[in-house]
Amino acid sequence: MSVRYATPVSGILAMMLASTPLVAKPLTIDNADLKYSVVVPSECRIQEGPGTLEAICAPDFDEAKSAEMAPALALLLEVDAERVPADAKVYGEKEFRQELPEAVCGEADDIKIKVANVKVAKDGVATVYLATVTCPEIKFLALGERSAEVRYVMQPGFRYRLMARALSSDNAAVKAAVDSFLQCFKPSVEKKS
Numbered sequence: 001m002s003v004r005y006a007t008p009v010s011g012i013l014a015m016m017l018a019s020t021p022l023v024a025k026p027l028t029i030d031n032a033d034l035k036y037s038v039v040v041p042s043e044c045r046i047q048e049g050p051g052t053l054e055a056i057c058a059p060d061f062d063e064a065k066s067a068e069m070a071p072a073l074a075l076l077l078e079v080d081a082e083r084v085p086a087d088a089k090v091y092g093e094k095e096f097r098q099e100l101p102e103a104v105c106g107e108a109d110d111i112k113i114k115v116a117n118v119k120v121a122k123d124g125v126a127t128v129y130l131a132t133v134t135c136p137e138i139k140f141l142a143l144g145e146r147s148a149e150v151r152y153v154m155q156p157g158f159r160y161r162l163m164a165r166a167l168s169s170d171n172a173a174v175k176a177a178v179d180s181f182l183q184c185f186k187p188s189v190e191k192k193s
Contacts, residue, residue: 002124033082039184041177053079059170072143075174077181080161089152093120096129104148112136126155151182
């Protein structure tokens with residue numbers, strides 16, 4: 001996988017981040033193999049795996065805290081990307097809704113998980129699925145309620161699953177970073193040879 005990192009200073013993104021003193025420097029990650037780019041706060045710990053990118057951020061964007069923080073307690077910005085064969089089964093709203101409890105909260109079919117604001121939109125050749133998910137408190141783990149903004153982008157040849165999840169009590173502190181992450185994600189259409 002070929003990934004290039006850059007630190008852009010550009011128009012709207014710079015203004016958005018400048019209005020939030022907690023996020024000092026944006027970091028652009030370009031993935032040439034899976035054809036996307038995304039911007040995350042540079043103060044986050046970046047973990048990559050096959051097709052996945054996770055930015056694990058302390059809610060106050062302290063770099064030292066981000067380096068040690070558990071993903072379940074942090075602001076987790078995640079991209080899961082995969083190539084999809086042309087003959088793959090069509091992915092629809094039903095599949096999106098079924099996948100959310102496990103993908104976001106780690107719980108299959110938990111009735112306490114709240115899924116709201118589900119929307120489906122067309123964006124050129126892509127179909128975009130959006131939702132807000134609330135994961136219940138897990139008392140025996142001392143893990144408070146978590147909430148997530150989820151965006152799946154399905155386009156010819158690729159599926160992109162984006163999630164920005166944090167403790168619900170941290171929502172106000174991380175809102176600007178979540179909005180920036182979701183708005184700055186850019187897939188590129190694969191060119192046919």
